[in-house]
Amino acid sequence: MGVGCSSSLPPTVNNPHCSITFPHTSAHTNPTSNHLPINWLARAHLQKPTKSPISKRLFTLDSARKTPTLKCGRTAQMEIEGGSDSKPILDLHSLDDNLVQKMVYDALVWSSLHGLVVGDRNVQRSGTVPGVGMVHAPFALLPTVFPENQWKLACEVAPIFNELVDRVSLDGKFLQESLSRTKKVDAFTSRLLDIHSKMLEINKKEEIRLGLHRSDYMLDEKTKLLLQIELNTISTSFPGLGSVVSELHRSLLKNYGEHLGCDVNCTPSNDAANRFSEALAKAWIEYNNPKAVIMVVVQPEERNMYDQHWLSFNLKERYPFILFMTQPLTLKNPFNTHNVTMIRKTMAEIDKEGEIQPDGTLLVGGHAIAVIYFRAGYAPTDYPSEAEWRARLLMEHSSAIKCPSISYHLTGTKKIQQELAKPNVLEKFIDNKEDIAKLRKCFAGLWSLDDADIVDTAIEKPHLFVMKPQREGGGNNIYGDDVREALLRLRKDGKEQNAAYILMQRIFPTDSATFLVRDGSCHKDHAVSELGIYGAYLRNKDKVIVNERSGYLMRTKVSSSNEGGVAAGFAVLDSLYLT
Ligand code: ADP
């Protein structure tokens, strides 16, 4: 495995940074409209794109010790404390190549030994047989600098978003009506809505509700606002590997701290895998059938299986101990005799092996299922035949706890995100005005394509927008000139197709020099980051059992790339260096 670290300069970065002040959506600055004020556009138009130089200065001089100190990870600005004329001591280019290569080598060994791995796409069976064809997950060599106040903000709103998802999920009419036009033009959303309708018809109640979410944000460079990209309610990935990469960075900072002069405590440890496992185990307890298992719904081939196995491993080997230590033994908590077992099934297998008993219990391959944890089922490709749709319906009919239920799934769609950003909509679901204000503050501009003014604006200035279909999983959005083309095409095709998309304000995070490690090689490039905050929510009737922030995921991608998925090959796993 080569660890050659090419420190060549990156290719030209085409990220158009526009100095705009977006109306954070709308209701935040203008409570009566989420239309884009015209003056922001004039400003955006007038200002030239800016690009931060790759030679961001990395080290700071600690005035007390007069030694070079990596103040805040890889993008810290050089400052002399107390002094105004800051001078660069060492920039990223002058980070000693030997030191970088040593760190890369150590990081690759650490990753292999600690399960920071994914299936290697070059090995045929790597997506089906664990232990065959593993390669380290792509990662950033050093954690990304992030302002602590913004991090705290993102953490603070996590339980509010959890609660919001729960409340919205209970409003079947709102979900159906908001998605009614999308239903006509998007076959996939239409099938999901059909299942939802069926559940409404039979008045199916989900009394125990489990959500394992992740709210993703980018920090807008100009406005310094942390704006939500999306809220994931199904198959939120990387709680496992995200936790491990934070430990990798902490290990590097500890081992190379003397050279880098940075403080390992600025990289928060990340307990996403533990928290998600714990929430799953608590849901299992609420289901109250000691013989039942947790079922992970998986894709037939899954190169990101180790991320999922981290949760199964925790449940089987770690969590019983944690629970034993923290909770009194009761009849509902028979952990002295049972571990929690996770089984993995594809949708096709569930169709073949699944049945529902008269009392509503779902049996799959003879196992009673307490909790269904979806790591598949979010994309049309997960439903290649009617068998998968039958399986989804069967699961929804059962008494098993679904993570997510069809209502939670629909609540996480991009159309619902846009509806929730409209004026006075959050108020339907949340009482506390301060909470509403906090959520609104993270909403970016979001619009339906029925808004003719915004469509005109987007045709004129497509690079200020992202156009999104109702899809999950990366690689589906439309950017730049393609936005204009797509909008002009839709204009010709007629109004109906509009409902398949939403328009979103494009967020421009600061780019900075980064070492990206992929396939055993390290290269330096301009990159931008996206912060995800996991949230776990568990409720049994009126009792909220878990409502917490549950660790984080930092993903970093070269700034010339529009999309950001790690599994999709655009981004690397990363962690935070709080300043
Ligand atoms: P998906 O469901 O496919 O993950 P997202 O809405 O998260 O869809 O978009 C995918 C990626 O596109 C994000 O991870 C981010 O990198 C980029 N992206 C999405 N929305 C925006 C935006 N408004 N501004 C800038 N980049 C965006």
Ligand code: MG
């Ligand atoms: Mg996303």
